[in-house]
Amino acid sequence: QKEVEQDPGPLSVPEGAIVSLNCTYSNSAFQYFMWYRQYSRKGPELLMYTYSSGNKEDGRFTAQVDKSSKYISLFIRDSQPSDSATYLCAMSAQGAQKLVFGQGTRLTINP
Amino acid sequence: GAVVSQHPSRVICKSGTSVKIECRSLDFQATTMFWYRQFPKQSLMLMATSNEGSKATYEQGVEKDKFLINHASLTLSTLTVTSAHPEDSSFYICSATIDSATNEKLFFGSGTQLSVL
Numbered sequence: 001q002k003e004v005e006q007d008p009g010p011l012s013v014p015e016g017a018i019v020s021l022n023c024t025y026s027n028s029a030f031q032y033f034m035w036y037r038q039y040s041r042k043g044p045e046l047l048m049y050t051y052s053s054g055n056k057e058d059g060r061f062t063a064q065v066d067k068s069s070k071y072i073s074l075f076i077r078d079s080q081p082s083d084s085a086t087y088l089c090a091m092s093a094q095g096a097q098k099l100v101f102g103q104g105t106r107l108t109i110n111p
Numbered sequence: 112g113a114v115v116s117q118h119p120s121r122v123i124c125k126s127g128t129s130v131k132i133e134c135r136s137l138d139f140q141a142t143t144m145f146w147y148r149q150f151p152k153q154s155l156m157l158m159a160t161s162n163e164g165s166k167a168t169y170e171q172g173v174e175k176d177k178f179l180i181n182h183a184s185l186t187l188s189t190l191t192v193t194s195a196h197p198e199d200s201s202f203y204i205c206s207a208t209i210d211s212a213t214n215e216k217l218f219f220g221s222g223t224q225l226s227v228l
Contacts, residue, residue, distance in 0.1 A: 008152060043204050043219030088154065101154040
């Protein structure tokens with residue numbers, strides 16, 4: 001079993017829709033949870049960073065962590081074509097050390 | 112955000128040759144740099160962690176004699192793929208941080224696509 005599971009998609013939604021991206025994990029030692037956006041053949045860009053259960057909001061993005069269920073989500077409201085990218089969840093037990101990434105979900109927002 | 116420059120962005124080489132990839136932190140001093148590998152449609156896999164002035168720490172299953180990492184200064188780390196073979200073809204990404212205790216200050220390079228013929 002992989003430490004982090006993420007549905008690779010692809011996921012295609014119309015512009016303006018609410019997008020929900022999810023990851024599950026098995027290692028209860030993970031304390032830091034991140035969402036990255038990666039455009040084709042580019043390095044990941046940090047979108048959201050959380051270290052506790054609950055919700056964190058930043059503009060159109062909301063990150064949700066449920067440690068009891070070992071489940072994290074990223075919600076994108078009012079999705080835009082420019083949001084089309086691969087979204088990677090990542091987590092670690094120790095800060096920036098040993099980040100474990102999900103497989104990435106390829107998202108397309110259709111105009 | 113801080114900038115991490117990775118060069119080259121794409122390299123094609125013949126089997127048996129060595130390839131060097133550079134990772135530079137342009138506007139900050141990186142105490143720690145990380146090297147990842149990403150195969151198509153797969154997640155990034157951590158290969159090694161390097162701290163300036165000391166030997167890199169390799170993840171299980173990563174051959175340290177094949178993937179040579181040098182972190183000679185606070186702004187530069189290099190990954191050399193020695194005697195490259197077609198199975199080494201992959202997307203290699205570096206990241207750098209000024210504070211390994213937090214992921215908020217971890218920045219990624221734009222990656223290097225290595226194709227070994």
